[in-house]
Amino acid sequence: MAAISTRRLGKELKEIHSEGCPVGVTLVSADNFECWYFTIQVMGESEYEGEAFMLKFRFEPTYPIASPAVQFVVGNGQEAPVHPHVYSNGHICASILGNEWSPVLGVISICVTLQSMLASCKKKERPTDNERYVKHAPENPKKTRFEYHDDDV
Amino acid sequence: MDMDNEDFKVPIKEKKKAYEVDFTSLSQTAIEKMMDSELEHIAGIFGVDRDTAALLLRHLQWNKERLIEKYMDNASSVSIDAGISSPSTSTSSPTIPSAPGPSRRTTSRSSTKVLGPSPSTSKQRRTPPPAKKYTPSATSFTCHICFDDSPSLKTRALGCEHTFCLGCWVDYLGSRIRDEQELVIPCMAESCALRAPDSFVRAILVPDAGSPEAKSMTPEEKAAGQKLWERFGELGVRDFVGANKALKYCPYPACTNTVSCPSASTKASLTRIVPIVTCGARGIPQTSQSPSSSSSSPALNPYAAGGGSSDNTTLDTAASKEHVYCFGCPVESDHRPVVCGVARMWLKKCADDSETANWIKSNTKECPICQSTIEKNGGCNHMTCKKCKHEFCWVCMGPWTEHGTQWYSCNRYEEKAGIDARDQQSQSRASLERYLHYYNRWANHEQSSKLSLDLYAKTEKKMESLQSSSALTWIEVQFMRKAVDQAVRCRRTLQWTYAMGYFLENDNMKELFEANQRDLERSVEELSELLEGPVPVDKEGIGVLRQKVTDKTVYVQMRNEVMLEDTANGLVEGRWKWNAPVEGFSYEEDGDVDVLP
Numbered sequence: 001m002a003a004i005s006t007r008r009l010g011k012e013l014k015e016i017h018s019e020g021c022p023v024g025v026t027l028v029s030a031d032n033f034e035c036w037y038f039t040i041q042v043m044g045e046s047e048y049e050g051e052a053f054m055l056k057f058r059f060e061p062t063y064p065i066a067s068p069a070v071q072f073v074v075g076n077g078q079e080a081p082v083h084p085h086v087y088s089n090g091h092i093c094a095s096i097l098g099n100e101w102s103p104v105l106g107v108i109s110i111c112v113t114l115q116s117m118l119a120s121c122k123k124k125e126r127p128t129d130n131e132r133y134v135k136h137a138p139e140n141p142k143k144t145r146f147e148y149h150d151d152d153v
Numbered sequence: 154m155d156m157d158n159e160d161f162k163v164p165i166k167e168k169k170k171a172y173e174v175d176f177t178s179l180s181q182t183a184i185e186k187m188m189d190s191e192l193e194h195i196a197g198i199f200g201v202d203r204d205t206a207a208l209l210l211r212h213l214q215w216n217k218e219r220l221i222e223k224y225m226d227n228a229s230s231v232s233i234d235a236g237i238s239s240p241s242t243s244t245s246s247p248t249i250p251s252a253p254g255p256s257r258r259t260t261s262r263s264s265t266k267v268l269g270p271s272p273s274t275s276k277q278r279r280t281p282p283p284a285k286k287y288t289p290s291a292t293s294f295t296c297h298i299c300f301d302d303s304p305s306l307k308t309r310a311l312g313c314e315h316t317f318c319l320g321c322w323v324d325y326l327g328s329r330i331r332d333e334q335e336l337v338i339p340c341m342a343e344s345c346a347l348r349a350p351d352s353f354v355r356a357i358l359v360p361d362a363g364s365p366e367a368k369s370m371t372p373e374e375k376a377a378g379q380k381l382w383e384r385f386g387e388l389g390v391r392d393f394v395g396a397n398k399a400l401k402y403c404p405y406p407a408c409t410n411t412v413s414c415p416s417a418s419t420k421a422s423l424t425r426i427v428p429i430v431t432c433g434a435r436g437i438p439q440t441s442q443s444p445s446s447s448s449s450s451p452a453l454n455p456y457a458a459g460g461g462s463s464d465n466t467t468l469d470t471a472a473s474k475e476h477v478y479c480f481g482c483p484v485e486s487d488h489r490p491v492v493c494g495v496a497r498m499w500l501k502k503c504a505d506d507s508e509t510a511n512w513i514k515s516n517t518k519e520c521p522i523c524q525s526t527i528e529k530n531g532g533c534n535h536m537t538c539k540k541c542k543h544e545f546c547w548v549c550m551g552p553w554t555e556h557g558t559q560w561y562s563c564n565r566y567e568e569k570a571g572i573d574a575r576d577q578q579s580q581s582r583a584s585l586e587r588y589l590h591y592y593n594r595w596a597n598h599e600q601s602s603k604l605s606l607d608l609y610a611k612t613e614k615k616m617e618s619l620q621s622s623s624a625l626t627w628i629e630v631q632f633m634r635k636a637v638d639q640a641v642r643c644r645r646t647l648q649w650t651y652a653m654g655y656f657l658e659n660d661n662m663k664e665l666f667e668a669n670q671r672d673l674e675r676s677v678e679e680l681s682e683l684l685e686g687p688v689p690v691d692k693e694g695i696g697v698l699r700q701k702v703t704d705k706t707v708y709v710q711m712r713n714e715v716m717l718e719d720t721a722n723g724l725v726e727g728r729w730k731w732n733a734p735v736e737g738f739s740y741e742e743d744g745d746v747d748v749l750p
């Protein structure tokens with residue numbers, strides 16, 4: 001039997017193709033069932049007006065039981081948004097990607113959550129421990145044990 | 154926690170040594186029994202099923218009093234916090250206290266069969282499910298995790314009715330239990346706080362034989378499920394043991410035994426006793442004739458059982474067979490006679506880089522102006538700091554200009570600046586030397602203990618040669634084994650006495666302590682010498698050797714007893730004064746600590 005992730009991701013992809021992505025979310029590439037790219041934009045008035053950010057999703061064979069590894073792409077003209085929960089290497093500190101992950105969530109729901117995380121930001125700044133974290137951060141953000149900072153930003 | 158349980162009864166020994174503590178070893182089965190009686194108790198009081206009682210107790214770290222208090226105060230809020238009911242259903246059902254049992258529904262579309270007896274709450278209303286999205290409609294069901302929609306799909310849901318297929322549940326349970334070592338298994342739906350009760354987990358992992366689920370499982374799946382269920386049980390026991398201060402799980406890998414030692418359950422007690430325990434498990438019972446503990450029979454501490462006379466002590470391969478550990482701290486060996494707090498300080502000191510710093514202090518000096526560290530590796534005493542170009546005298550540390558002439562003549566010996574600098578240096582030198590004195594002896598005894606394996610092998614050979622060259626029987630040459638065993642044990646004591654000595658205040662008590670230490674050390678070394686020496690070839694010589702070794706063994710054992718007894722009594726009497734603050738001991742009221750009953 002194929003990995004559980006294959007069937008699930010196939011289904012998610014089919015839904016994206018037939019129903020389209022929510023406003024501000026664009027599929028960039030989904031050529032395999034290991035790594036997908038999306039761009040997200042914040043619609044309406046916000047600190048990030050006119051900016052677009054690229055998201056990279058990596059899936060394990062046990063997805064969606066295991067959460068995907070999600071980060072902003074940095075490099076090749078792409079930048080991580082300046083946000084108190086986003087490190088300059090693209091890693092995101094969001095509980096939904098860690099201990100609050102639920103297998104019923106999916107790629108699109110993560111995109112929407114991150115979109116609203118950016119939209120509700122009042123002050124563009126890096127996390128306070130950005131430099132220290134980026135220096136020692138593992139390549140895969142899932143290997144980091146984040147302490148979830150306040151949820152209302 | 155209820156301590157009246159039979160398993161907690163400590164066997165009464167005739168004479169307990171001052172350096173021993175009362176404890177009981179318990180197997181996982183015994184702990185499960187204790188857990189069961191707690192569950193029964195709560196289930197009985199609240200009128201709920203055992204699943205619910207388990208979720209409640211785990212939620213409040215097995216603190217029964219607090220649970221009862223909170224539950225009587227507001228049952229539904231506790232139930233929500235413990236993941237038994239979801240907020241929406243609890244508001245719609247005011248009768249929660251009588252029936253908060255998590256419902257377990259089997260919604261198998263092909264053949265609807267309810268697994269196992271559903272909890273006493275048979276009058277479950279078909280409340281409108283909180284999340285319609287996941288509920289199987291009458292016509293078709295698609296698991297929202299794997300998107301499988303085959304008609305034969307078996308599904309499961311907790312009381313919240315978030316329904317998912319059986320396969321996804323199995324994967325999820327595996328990931329929680331095996332990968333995350335978690336006992337708490339929340340519903341898979343997003344932000345649903347309901348937790349899976351034990352019977353739900355069990356029915357998925359190890360379905361009853363004969364059920365359609367069990368029949369459709371491959372032997373591999375069955376084995377994997379069984380393994381997960383066992384692991385789940387272990388996690389449950391660990392949770393229970395971790396919440397109880399009078400219990401401690403055996404730290405040895407793969408050992409599932411637990412020790413109960415109520416007398417060492419408080420921080421304060423650790424300043425008066427050194428709770429060294431054994432979990433009762435014996436790995437390789439080579440020559441030991443003492444029975445290994447079975448599920449319910451508490452095994453006695455070998456020291457407690459046979460410590461009195463050398464004749465019935467079993468061969469103790471330096472804790473390789475017996476799981477010896479400290480109940481009060483993470484040290485996984487016998488650190489008597491020193492108390493946990495001091496043992497920890499000593500180990501920390503040994504591990505710390507602080508001694509490197511001490512070396513630097515002793516072998517280097519700091520520039521009096523810019524404080525750069527300078528090591529003098531040759532040349533004259535006219536130093537010029539590389540960094541700030543300050544010129545000074547290495548001997549007196551005063552400025553070079555005051556030395557006047559071009560050649561070295563330090564006549565400024567009594568200058569104050571110079572004295573201070575020299576004082577500091579000699580102090581850290583002395584402190585390093587002091588530490589090394591204790592450390593070297595500590596390390597030496599540790600090393601000797603480690604070499605005991607070699608000594609065992611050698612002794613084995615010697616015993617063979619004794620047997621062949623004399624008319625002695627196998628039993629009669631056992632004196633060698635016992636002697637080695639005793640020497641190893643005493644070295645362990647000696648090792649830790651150096652850790653203790655390092656932190657003891659210099660007073661008369663310390664002198665007495667050191668006298669005991671000296672006596673023990675001397676006799677151990679004499680015994681070791683006898684053991685390492687050549688084996689005589691004639692029968693007469695062997696007889697003499699045997700007598701000597703046996704006498705020495707008895708004497709060494711006596712010295713060890715004296716050492717351990719005296720330090721243990723000293724702890725109880727508060728006789729020992731530490732030269733550094735030790736956790737748990739009070740310092741302000743010296744008078745109070747001095748005399749304790």
